[in-house]
Amino acid sequence: GVIGVITPDTAWSSNPGPNVTFTDPILAVQQSVSDLSAQGIHKIVVLSHLGWDKDLALAQTVAGIDVIVGGHSHTLPAVYPTVVEKKLLNVNKATQEELEALPGIGPTLAKRIIEWRETKGPFQKVEDLLQVSGIGPAKLAAIRNLVAVSDDPVRTLVVQAGEYAQYLGRLSVTFDAAGNVISWEGELIPTKDFASHPKVEEKLVAFREPIEALKKKVIGETKVELLGERALVRTQETNLGNLVADAMLWKAKVAGAQIALWNGGGIRASLPAGPVTFGDCMAILPFGNYLVVLELTG
Known part of the structure; x- marks a missing residue:
């Protein structure tokens, strides 16, 4: 899935017209990620025109983004790609209180999750939560990007390629079956090294x-x-x-x-x-x- 996001400054720095409304970019992206997850889409790329610092904040704040391809600040990063890691709630270790705090879960479902893992063993993938009575596709979609089945961090790769086509960015990403980034390779290629066609x-x-x-x-x-x-x-x-x-x-x-x-x-x-x-x-x-x-x- 691909999500586009642009700086709210566009409302006054350009001429978007009276029929375009600009909302908080982090909330908008989180909603779009949730909408895609509800459709079973778990490999998500954000095309951003927010700027480097806000791209990093987006990667740290919004769960479920795999890659952010950014612009606006014309940044040439020292590390390409830059990796932002964050830990999600491990449902195989989470306490009753931690599970209750998840959106739409509450005390009853939290107790059922703990009972399920104690009787049937650890969850092997997040989708196994659908086997818990009372958790359907809608509830899973609401927590899909907030939980994991291990303590391994999830990663978001953030890239920019400078300005004025001086560089091309190349990024190759490998995902696991759940849509998590597991390996990557990337580089910035100077365009001055190539002759015109x-x-x-x-x-x-x-x-x-x-x-x-x-x-x-x-x-x-x-x-x-x-x-x-x-x-x-x-x-x-x-x-x-x-x-x-x-x-x-x-x-x-x-x-x-x-x-x-x-x-x-x-x-x-x-x-x-x-x-x-x-x-x-x-x-x-x-x-x-x-x-x-x-x-x-x-």
Whole structure:
């Protein structure tokens, strides 16, 4: 099963529209894992755009995820894959109180689980809990990713591959019959070591030439360097940020605008002094955002 998850910041960093609702990503993924488990799917991959630290937190918090393939933070991890281990409740050793605390179990079923293992021996797999009177598929699905039949930790493999296609990530995973990760092999492959494919290059030429001509078209000039580096525009005022906001205000004055606000994260490049080309503008403001005029009281 494959689950996709994206940062809730998307609600205001992009334009998802009025019909998209963003919820807590950890709760949403846990629900999706439970839904897949209820269908008998126990090999689960999460495609995440939350960022490295939140991917690690997701792996530690949500039971039942085998692999997280992440993005957003553009992380090039020192260890590929990074392994997050966590222990589940061993139903062959759990106490009455520990079993009672599981969702949907309670005192009666906890007692039956203990009686079953004492009379018939240890559970060999989690699905053996279905043999306990009162535990059906729905109850098993609710606890499937919370329990185990041994003290061995369950593992979640977390990967990212940097940014801008500088690396390709390769990951090979082996699962046991229950869907647990038992072995893996992975590596980050630098793409600079590979030449462009001639046939692909040939097809790109037809598109590249007119695009390059458009990008080189001079549309203005700047007397000074305009600062748009990530570390600057996301933390402080810059001359390029001011220029962009002033340009938006100039355009929106026809609608009565008095001030303009622009998100620093939408500025993606600096510009040296000299001619300004169409390509420069696309590099600085690559997103198809909309100008919105609204009235604020205060």
